[in-house]
Amino acid sequence: MIELYHIWKQYQKPDWALKDVTLKVNQGDFCFVTGPSGSGKSTLLKIIFREIFPTHGQIVVDGRNILRISDHKIYRLRRTMGIVFQDFRLVFHKRVFDNVAVVLQVLGYPRKELRRRVFNALRMVNLNHKMWEYPSHLSYGEQQRVAIARAVVNNPNIILADEPTGNLDTELAYEIMSLFLEVNKKGTTVIICTHDRELIRHFGKKIVFLYKGKLLREENI
């Protein structure tokens, strides 16, 4: 479970990126965070995986206040999360296999088990046949699917995705959302930031609306 209590975030005075956001996302939720550009969607995600600290407020993830975790132990929190970025953040001089395998290498998986898991994750996103290619040889949609495979390969408790369909056409966007739904069915909490209303209408279960850093409303469908 993810709980945010009175989160305020200020990058530069006098503007606030987030203003008093209090939010609860239960285990197994499929949650959309939406709002126009600059509404604080990405900031909210960054705070949850603790890339940045809030100016005020507290965040509890699975019963632990993550703001009290020391910097050199934060990797333990991140091992329970899969993160998908809008710009994919793939390592272009490494093959697709290695891009996905890095998550398991960090955890010290044996080579055989690692190969099996990477293969399964890539099969799930229908890219197992391109396992030994370099990301630069793949299309945008395929690169995003590699990023998703990387996020799910170690069965994380939480998946955070920041505009995962931002650069994709409608058909690919639906395909990718279906992948997130599939992962969510296995019990993983998924939080997706998007401003794509069509997607939200089609897939939305829990929707959080942000506007100029304030939480306007929450909807459970």
Place this chain on the structure above:
Amino acid sequence: MIVQKFKHFQREILNNLWQFRARNVFSVTIICLSFLIVGIFVSLSNNLQYTAQQLSQDMAVVFFLNKDISPIDREAITRELEKSTLVQKTQFVSSEEAIEKFLIKFPDLEGIVDNLKLNPFPSSYEISLREKNLTYEDTQPFIDKMRGMKGIEDVQFNKDWVEKMQSLSRLARSVGFFLGGILVLASFFIVSNVIKLNVIARKDEIEILRFVGGSNIFIRIPFLTEGIILGALGGILSLLLLFVVIKLFPLYLGSSLGILNELINFRYLTFSQSFALIFSGAVIGLFGSMSSIAKFLKS
């Protein structure tokens, strides 16, 4: 799990060394050249030290006697030498023995000696001193006292040479460490910047590793190991180059330096010196990498 991580590091390090080979070759070259300079001076200093040691091993005083020395005066000199605590061994060399020794050393000059009507070599006492590390203050009163004795014409003492050689050796070593130190410091900054370039080139990769739960140690180990490998490699290569210099130097100069040839000569580094050189290279590489990666790991 540790074995798996070790294997992962091994693959990563080899891949990275190969992938960024141009930059790596550059940093190895810089370290190698810096350490070559240090090595050359240490080697030169080793030679001077060796020469000084050789000289000090046969540190001797020779008392040349008057031609017409009376048996009483000779007896007095003998007694004085036996009495001294500095003297380890005394050997009397008659003028006949002196000429024989001379002819053994310089057989080509036999004709000149034959043409001489008189034996020009005086008889002498050759003294070995008991301790090798005697100072000027230790020996000078004894030498002065002997010089003042009746029947002694001249005194020859090679201690000055030994001391000069030793101070020259110390000078060479200090210059080596000073110049080498500056170069090593410069190479540290160059290496750390080269590694920083590698780190910047892989900034995204480091960021991804952090987001997928890589601990700081996990991220650091390949970079630090690469730094150590590059540094140690630079050290090893500098030793190989030094070996080539030592081999080629005499061939290049030949006998053009004459008597200085013996002094300006290179001697191989000792095992501990070679080890220290490689170790210092590794330390430079390690610290270079550490300083480069530190800021990328700050949360």
